[in-house]
Amino acid sequence: MFRFTSCLVIGVVLLTVGQSMAATVASQWTVEDGGNGHWYEPVASGDGISWGDARAEAIARGGDLATITSAAENVFVYSLVDSREFWDSVDSLGPWLGGYQDPLASDPAENWHWVTGESWDFTSWARSEPNDWGKEEDRLMFYWRKFTTDTPVWNDQDGARRINGFVIEYVPEPSSLALLAMGAVGILAYGWQRWRRRVPVIRAEDGLVCHCLAQAVLSRASKRGRS
Numbered sequence: 001m002f003r004f005t006s007c008l009v010i011g012v013v014l015l016t017v018g019q020s021m022a023a024t025v026a027s028q029w030t031v032e033d034g035g036n037g038h039w040y041e042p043v044a045s046g047d048g049i050s051w052g053d054a055r056a057e058a059i060a061r062g063g064d065l066a067t068i069t070s071a072a073e074n075v076f077v078y079s080l081v082d083s084r085e086f087w088d089s090v091d092s093l094g095p096w097l098g099g100y101q102d103p104l105a106s107d108p109a110e111n112w113h114w115v116t117g118e119s120w121d122f123t124s125w126a127r128s129e130p131n132d133w134g135k136e137e138d139r140l141m142f143y144w145r146k147f148t149t150d151t152p153v154w155n156d157q158d159g160a161r162r163i164n165g166f167v168i169e170y171v172p173e174p175s176s177l178a179l180l181a182m183g184a185v186g187i188l189a190y191g192w193q194r195w196r197r198r199v200p201v202i203r204a205e206d207g208l209v210c211h212c213l214a215q216a217v218l219s220r221a222s223k224r225g226r227s
């Protein structure tokens with residue numbers, strides 16, 4: 001049953017969420033610019049952060065680590081992190097991305113996946129990468145900032161290593177606008193239920209009682225007529 005208090009709570013919560021999403025510092029890759037409409041938020045981590053902790057933080061904020069499935073998306077996302085605070089001291093190791101490799105894969109280039117389950121088709125590995133350099137490297141990051149020109153490149157890295165940043169990707173479903181609309185619908189539904197309670201309603205059982213009473217009156221009148 002649709003409960004009045006639930007309507008109000010859902011409406012207020014959705015309105016609040018919609019407003020907080022609108023206030024984010026993320027940048028949208030707009031459809032008008034050839035993008036997918038998703039939002040991307042670069043996060044700097046001065047103390048360093050592992051891939052696993054970065055992903056947990058991304059999910060806690062309502063998104064996931066960024067997945068890059070085209071050259072255009074690669075360029076757009078890189079443009080958001082082409083800044084000193086997201087890289088190590090020599091601009092070599094860049095922010096974490098949402099790519100990971102099966103732990104038992106023997107070939108450094110095999111069995112990579114995106115956290116979202118999108119197909120792993122597009123890649124932009126730096127020269128000689130991925131390479132499992134010195135040990136197992138099964139998490140994805142941007143690589144070599146100062147040597148990157150038109151083609152941002154990637155590196156496979158040990159996920160436990162503490163890196164200076166990561167990128168969150170938010171899929172706007174439902175969009176902030178839709179959330180606001182849903183919030184408004186919740187409040188309207190609450191108002192409608194309040195109004196409905198003030199209008200007398202003849203229930204089915206009430207109708208049955210009325211019907212029986214009418215039958216009894218008619219039956220009695222009929223008996224009187226015959227007597």
Ligand SMILES: [Ca+2]
Pocket residue numbers: 066067068069073169
């Ligand atoms: Ca993506």
Ligand SMILES: [Ca+2]
Pocket residue numbers: 129130131132133137155156157
């Ligand atoms: Ca590597």
